[in-house]
Amino acid sequence: MAEKNILDNKIPEGPLDQKWTNYKGHCKLVNPSNKRKLEVIVVGTGLAGASAAATLGELGYKVKAFCYQDSPRRAHSIAAQGGINAAKNYQNDGDSVFRLFYDTIKGGDYRAREANVHRLSEVSGNIIDQCVAQGVPFAREYGGLLSNRSFGGVQVQRTFYAAGQTGQQLLLGAYSALERQVALGTVTIYNRHEMEEVVVIDGKARGIIARNLVTGEIERHFGHAVLLCTGGYGNVFFLSTNAMGSNVTAAWKAHRKGAYFANPCFTQIHPTCIPVSGENQSKLTLMSESLRNDGRIWVPKQKNDTRKGNDIPEDERDYYLERRYPAFGNLVPRDVASRAAKERCDAGYGVGTSKQSVYLDFAEAIVRYGKIECGKHGITDPSAAVIQQHGLDVVKEKYGNLFDMYAKITGEDPYLTPMRIFPAVHYTMGGLWVDYELKTTIDGLYALGECNFSDHGANRLGASALMQGLSDGYFVIPYTLGNYLADEIYNQPIPTTHPEFDKAEKEVKDRISKLLNVKGTETVDSLHRRLGKIMWDKCGMARTAEGLTEAINEIAQLRKEFWEKVKIPGSDKELNPELEKAGRVIDFIELGELMCKDALDRAESCGGHFREESQTPDGEALRHDDQFMYVSAWEFTGENPNGLLGEELHKDQLVYEVIKPTTRNYK
């Protein structure tokens, strides 16, 4: 703990629950007539980007928003299923701002920043109010009030939801607020554009170089500040629950220009995904964690049991989560549930043809709900079939779209047979290092939502990603950005003919022509798959120092091969999806190397990753607070002659003023 904190994280002084109030009360403001003169670039239009762009537009700034999709409405936030947390205590079950804060810190394995998480909890209630006011159709009770459900790692019902399409509804809310600003002329959308480089002038982010993906044209855009809201980098593993286009390019380019990258190895493995079925699979599909409210997870007690799930009698089933964690049962946090599933499969109890899955079973919930419904309808002595039918109706209403999705992908009917699930790469907790104001180590460059590292620690509790995206965009950045821009009103817009724009554009053009001129023999996808295999095998759920050391060298070798072998047809003057993918995959390869370095440094088991060298006698994850109570913030120092990337580790010490870190216990 003696390490000097060389990174100024700007956490305000004073008691934890007063920090944000005090900050807001004292930060600098920009007067409305000056806001019109200030230009802000927002890259990415998911929950964080759309909410930030809409809100900054409302405030009067001139906003340019960029997305690679054909419309901001398609950002991957739209795929979030289960819900969004808020400390409203509508259920009167003991929730509070402090409890949401505490659960989030504990869930994150004590590797998140107290001040940021407290602020998140404080504004959580406003998010729900805001979204409801926009017309987001959250689920409601018969009395007309909002409905809540539970998520993993939590003993209260604080999750607001819209069937299994919560992310979609929240994103469409933010998207409509954004389109309203477009109509008002405060925001301009650049769709089918990808950010290729950040332009830094006199130490400040002053713009971006973007590629128009339809025409291939390289464009220069000035901004007094640049906000990166580009999501996570789970696609580094090739197979993940991310959208196919999700990428790290904008964040990685910023990293190469001086923005520190924090906790890159913290990856969330989600326990309930549809298992891999074949070699040509392109992505993994998640089944919302909310299913664990009612579904029970089990494997056969007998190894290599080849009977079908329904044929295995009750007393031959091992409900291992309920057995190992009686207090939280099936609702343990994601990392705990994921590790436990992997442990059972590795020990030979897995089910399905690959033996790499476990059952998620609704049979009991169907009967339980069926009985309640029969009671409600005054049906006395109902037959098993009547109970079953009523129960199925309830489960269908709660989770129907998820069940349909499962049926389409697997060809099995989850109402009749237990679902098979397995952990998969889902959300990345690492990201660009930011201070309390969400500013990176480059002045004027901000990172919001999943793109930054700050709020989730080593493991994200369910229903907190949507919360963080909207919190950053709607309620945090409008204040913190104003604090920066208040000093920028003296600066005229910088013409994009500035030499730094020339330089950045040249870098982009050189890189593209270098990519096209390799003219090798290997497809971009096959190189990406090779990276994914190294990452999953050696930097996935289980890691060792030996494996990580090997991985670093294998990735360096892969990077060399990429530049010798990649094959990209077509030209850069047209819509060229292979060229787009290639640019993203080389950035993933570079990031993969850094992730392995970070994982190697962090010789403790923490969050979603398990360092095999660091476990308790009964096989649980073992943290080392005395050595690793810090955020790893990596500074890019250039390419080394040995073929590795130069990265210097800085430590942002985590100070827990209010919560005393203890062993996480969900028993």
Added chain:
Amino acid sequence: MEHYNMNLTLKVWRQANSEAQGNFEIFSVANISSEMSFLEMFDVLNEQLVEEGKEPIAFDHDCREGICGMCSMYINGKPHGPWQQNTTCQLHMRAFKDGDTIVVEPWRAKAFPVIKDLIVDRGAFDRIIEAGGYVSINTGNPQDANNIPIEKKKADEAFAAAACIGCGACVAACKNSSALLFVGAKVSQLALLPQGEPERKSRVFDMLTQMDKEGFGACTSTGACEATCPKGISIANIARLNHEYIRAAVLDDTVH
């Protein structure tokens, strides 16, 4: 589920850009597993094309979970292919048999010009939303969310309309390329909720005006849109839109 492999012939629309003349090109793909998704089959074909030094087929896709609405293509004459209430990314190859010939084309609608191969420009949808598909509220201080109770049935209906993914299949399926199911879904959602009340009249006028401006055709209530919609958005939303339009026209003579 039984798995099987198949060999297929694909007839795919190729068009270099919006100006170029398009044509069908024929491809053979071998050993396609029934477990793959339609887009994964395209991935395999594209990887094969790249290896042969040919240009891969450009198509729009992103989440591959049936929710982002980006994937869009006619498969054997139907938007998103043969399965009901489904997107192309969630169509699996077990929908086809060994030896099948599959015809693949982009959305066909004047308001959705082709950008390349199977990719079309659906910017018109964004502009329709800009015309009024929102509630005008600034961020910051709305009242507590539970201060306005909403009848569960209404909230559920609003949700069912809000589930639209904006893929454009309704337009593609319509013989007149009408966008009324898309517009009806948004108008309905907001008309059903108290939050949408203040702008209820202007919204329906403004969105319809923009729809016409974009070159979408008129609705003749044949229901192809509903039959094709991957999210099962009901044609009742069009009825509700018509109701909203008449209500606005009759009740407010100051508008149009």
